[in-house]
Amino acid sequence: MLRIAATRLLLAASLAAGSLAMTSAHARTGDPPAVPADGTLLSVSARAEASRVPDVASLSTGVVTQAADANAALKANSAQMAKVVAAIRAAGIAERDIQTSGISVHPQYRYGDNQPPTITGYQASNTVSIKVRDIARLGEVLDALVASGANQVNGPSFEIDRPEAVYDEARRDALELARARAEMYAKSLGMRVRRIVSISEGGGLQPPVPMMKAMAMDARMESAPVAPGETTLSASLDVVFELGN
Template structure:
């Protein structure tokens, strides 16, 4: 075979090998670049956010017991006895075992400080804390009062959340798409063009901003539950949408 014909025969093979290797090349799943699109139009990248509001239906908080004694063993024993009452009250309130998790057990010496002398150990402090999830926020005030009554001397929270977020996030997505579409139509009209199609959509994370502590949560009332106000959570979705504009 003549050399010139041999080169022509090899070119399709080389091209096929190049395309095969290109198809197999790994790409980072985090890469979010505008895709190459063969078009005679203009590509427009629009960032849009959609939001959905929901009343929280779960609350997360932590509670526990701090005890002090002159020796470490006594501090831990006293803590275990008091914490057993707290855990029993949590279960009696109808909170499932899966929603109760030990978040910290600590034993630390307590010191006395004097001028020009090294600190001396005067006793020990034991601390046991559990994190709990309350799935009926209407009972939260009563649960808080019960925990305090059985000896819990540490209560932190609550933070409110939405248990099942899919429906709310889909609502936020729809609003984000509508916002991006309206913005693309505005740009196209301004430029004397039309929106031909959506080339790509890239979604950022949906999130629920943390809620502040409920107003008056620890304001004890005579013969009444602690006041708890769950308020409202906002869930949002961020989208990057690439449109193709044309005449």
């Protein structure tokens, strides 16, 4: 019985050791690949840009009204804002592209020397954010907003509705630039590029940068002139290459 127990204990210890060895081997699989003795690693950072004419314009618009009391200010504002929203819809802006961004009512004060401030009335405001997907009609939309009673218009800001394809172009250009630099370093050292060890997007994707370009406008146009220019997106890559003889 003693020999059987000792054998079982030895077997359990062997299995535990084998399990530990397998676990350690598995943990090492996530480590970076080993570099051959005759090789070296080269880390290259590259950044590239891609530009497109934007196809979406975002802006905010609204109404500010004043009255002697808060209720009157808000009622007047609501009535005027209803006309603005109706004009937005009539301009062909989809419901999904219309969003209320702020409603407020604030007292208006009169200040005097050595006297506490006195409320002289109230100001109400209502603002909506809209997206115009037909930029060619943006001037008409702006005119319609003002004509309907909007006395606040901010924007527009231009963007690309589906930017991923543009980012991919920037990524490809950045990768080509990194590879060209690696080839240059390798040639200078009398070596060659064997492979890419790793690629990561350094610093993430950069936000759009508007590039305004002058556009010829028809002198007969009565709508507000708009020049969307170009929007530039960029991508940065950190690429590790293996160099060798």
